[in-house]
Amino acid sequence: MSGKSRVARQALPGSVEEFMACAYAMEVEAAERYAELADQMDTHHNREVAGLFAKLARIEGKHRDQILARMGWEHGPDAAVFRWETPEGPETTDYGELHYLMQPYHALRLAEHNERRAAEFFERFAAAPVPEDVRAAAREMAEEEREHVRLIQEWLARVPPPEPGWDEDMDPPAVAD
């Protein structure tokens, strides 16, 4: 959001637990959103992109569970109304980015954007005045996210980019130009 920036509500984490709670909230939000986007595409019979979003939801769900396992947490901390500096978590797709005619290429570009933001988010923590163990955990998470960026890019290379006019509908809903 480029308007008045949100007051930084996220205090810098003072412990690895606090840091991982933040990472956990990020993965939860990202996984839930991908699942929701899969449903939206499914409702509009865009099965291919629905399947891709569902796969991304599963991948983020796996990352969420990895955090639980690493921390030995049975349940994650409450992520219901987690306030970020940005409107939503750094790995969460903005609802407004969807189009009912979008193609797998578009969905993967969104995923790439999200992974990149997540990496930058952790890199900021790694560079902040936080305890050394938090910095190490942040560096590790940032590296993981960079690896995800690379994986998504490889995936993207296997997907054809959209033809011009991909969003033209022969039977458009809009009567208002």
Next chain:
Amino acid sequence: MNETAVALAPAGYKSEVKPVWCPGCGDFGVVNALSKAFAKLALRPEDIAVVSGIGCSSRIPAYMSSYGFHGVHGRALAAGTGLKIARPDLTVVVTGGDGDGYSIGGNHFLHACRRNVDMTYVVMDNRVYGMTKGQPSPTTEPDWDSKLSPDGTGLREFQPMVIALASGANFVARGFTGDPNGLAEILVEAMRHPGFSFVEVLSPCVTFRPEQKEWKKLVQEDAFTPTADAKEAAGRLMHDTGFDLGVLYAGGRAPYAPRGPRAERPVEELERRFVL
């Protein structure tokens, strides 16, 4: 409001019905924010009623696991008011669009503010009639040029927050669907505040107003400083950009309370009285 210690996750407030909205529609953000707000307040789904009129936005009750009433166009507030008076124990959230609430339902809006019944009214404002394919609404900009309004309507926009404040709403705020977490916080405050709470939600219609995708660049987070002084709030609205977010006003008017003893009648008697 019944805030009880039931630790339901936000997903527990969503129904099994998948929304049929266009992918990218802002209204998804309201389902998201409402479910987070209900979770934050630890409300039981059976203690909540989501009431609506007609429109894309008014489909919300079907998507929540609480009680719901998908009513008649423009009459959501009338139904919600009746429900809250009959069942004061319920948390009543009335929902709908700018067409539903300010055109056909405009008069109900004024009087709901004036009556100050303890409920929350969430208007998903996309400055268009989405469901009926893109006609201008009362909040549409005068120069919005479309096939259905060539050269624009030339009409000044309706000012919902000004009207709400002037008509007696006890809580007035604005949120944005692109920030569901921020909206959830506003909704929590709105539901907690006694009396009639009005929340204007900027909710882009990506199909008929695709240019509204740019709203995320225009909104100003936490732009309002909440006040209990209606005069101060009115002054603040004089330089509102239309994209200023946050709680504008949280007043101290006592909510409407029915006078005299409640007339408890058996359902059978009511049924008899309504037979034509």
